[in-house]
């Protein structure tokens with residue numbers, strides 16, 4: 001049987017590449033840079049599948065240039081890089097990597113929260129630049145974390161993992177989500193807030209963990225930032241566009257909030273001279289929520305397993321648009337092959 005051709009447009013961990021090679025013909029662009037549109041179209045010529053990071057936009061123009069493409073396997077839990085309507089129209093399945101990055105991303109979210117509250121990057125720079133000449137009582141004083149209220153916006157897997165960490169810090173946990181999450185309420189004592197406004201008004205730390213969709217685009221804008229406490233922090237580890245960055249600038253300028261911890265931005269990488277870069281009360285990371293060696297390898301392996309399942313006639317475990325798979329293969333095909 002001929003092996004299906006799969007395009008991988010950037011370097012992935014060796015273990016994942018080897019696993020892919022066993023069942024697929026692989027076109028491998030072993031580079032860490034983002035591919036250009038031309039490189040993508042060239043690589044996809046003849047490919048039925050693609051395994052890629054969530055930075056690759058899977059939109060109409062790409063799908064038109066790759067008519068034989070059947071499946072795109074994201075090495076990411078977020079899939080806002082997928083135009084689901086265009087994928088549906090072209091019968092292209094999409095998969096993601098939920099679960100394997102939950103704890104790693106929650107670690108980072110909490111690290112960012114603590115770094116912002118306790119001014120860790122600022123203090124580190126202060127010491128290393130030789131400015132620490134004497135100790136004074138108000139040197140680098142920050143905000144307490146222990147015993148404060150954390151407001152989690154988007155209580156999915158990562159939200160729950162952040163809540164577990166917050167419990168260890170004796171925090172009160174409130175959350176806002178499309179649906180109530182009984183597990184978070186029973187196991188973690190998280191209190192549901194149907195109203196986002198209510199959560200914003202009571203939280204000392206607002207942590208954004210919601211996927212980016214048309215409903216969550218600029219979920220946090222001027223009105224929302226205005227409702228936050230003046231000594232509260234906003235932490236974004238979701239997607240940049242969930243938080244309106246110009247509204248955030250206004251909030252920082254006006255002293256509406258204490259500051260922010262950001263791992264994601266409306267434009268990535270952040271353009272030079274971006275106004276947020278000069279703010280001491282904003283801790284900024286380069287989108288590294290899932291960036292540990294082990295987790296990145298597990299994400300790539302999960303993505304490869306999704307595509308191997310697809311081409312061996314099994315339903316991929318992490319389909320994000322199952323309708324397309326069902327339309328192509330039918331429910332009966334699924335039952336026969338399982």
Ligand code: 8YV
Nearest residue numbers: 053054055075076077078290
């Ligand atoms: C990815 C992420 O590394 O999984 C996600 O949704 O944000 C990150 O873990 C990034 O999207 C690149 O694929």
